[in-house]
Amino acid sequence: MDTRRITGQTKIMLLMADPVSHVVGTEAITAFIRASGHDFICVPVHVGAQHLAAAIDALRGFRNCVGSGVTIPHKIPVLPLLDELTARARTIGSVNYIRRDPDGKLTGDNVDGSGFVRGAAEAGIELGGLRVLLLGAGGAGRSVAFALAEAGVAELVISNRNQGKALALVSSVSAAYPGVRVRIGDTDASGFDMVVNATSLGMAGKDDGDPVDLATLSSDMIVADIVMRPEKTRLLQAAEDKGCRLLFGRQMMDGQLALAQAFLGLT
Known part of the structure; x- marks a missing residue:
């Protein structure tokens, strides 16, 4: 062809x-x-x-x-x-x-969340037992939240500018996965094992601030961003400067592809 x-x-x-x-x-x-x-x-x-x-x-x-x-x-x-x-x-x-x-x-x-989990696994990241700060409760954030809970994270803290959306997502994930501690939080990443940006903050062409307080990142964290352009967002650059392990938006996309292909009936 x-x-x-x-x-x-x-x-x-x-x-x-x-x-x-x-x-x-x-x-x-x-x-x-x-x-x-x-x-x-x-x-x-x-x-x-x-x-x-x-x-x-x-x-x-x-x-x-x-x-x-x-x-x-x-x-x-x-x-x-x-x-x-x-x-x-x-x-x-x-x-x-x-x-x-x-x-x-x-x-x-x-398949956003399933793709994120698959992309993390392919990068050698074990999500089970981690304390995760998830930034964003919109369409992608919702999918990633459920997938993280299914993957067995120990605690999931959701931060969103619209607190009502965050509370609604906390309630939905808690009902579906009662074994996972889920609560709302803020943009302070202190003490977390993993930080995931599931907002559009940092996307190319935008100058709308950072999704998390960059000063609270530390070298023992995994920092993930679902934004694909630029490949290395301001968040990921700051995380790299702190010595964090990075997970890129493209890895989440790659994790989705086989799932999307099967869903579309193109196997």
Whole structure:
């Protein structure tokens, strides 16, 4: 197969975002699925919040589309627009992949958290028993929170600018995983084994502060950032300067790819 050609036989996956300029995962998704022999391409699409419902409705009629990725800020607002959710997406309360069936039916799943855990494992990081500070309770943060609890962390502390969202996530994770200590916290990382940024703070083109008090990082910590562009965010650079072990956004993306491929029916 000539991977440079895009024809009427090419299977298309969209990736809806707002803004879209930061999106780099489309190349990784395309390369991964093409490597398994599919004539496939993933294309970023700039969809504003006011047009999300129309875009999802249009997706139903795009017969050569296998579905769509979903990222900031659509992971939660897209839920009521879909026909069905996997059990995982329903529990998490957000979606990052949509599968389009031949009849136009749209099903949502979320492999953010599962991808994060897989990426950590592939980097040799054992999550079981760790005390983790999770920054962010939005679409990605919710998925990572449930996945960390499933992986057996000893304690999960959730910090979010909107405390109501953090409290709601604490309640949901506690109900699903009663054996894990879950509570809300602030941006002080002192005493944690791992810090995970699941917000958009640090994304290229943004100058909106740091997700954690950088002065509270210490060399014995693992610091992870789900932001993919830049590869080394201000948080990760500060963590590296402190001697921390780093986990990059691309490692989370790579951990998702096989899960997304299976969900889309492209194995």
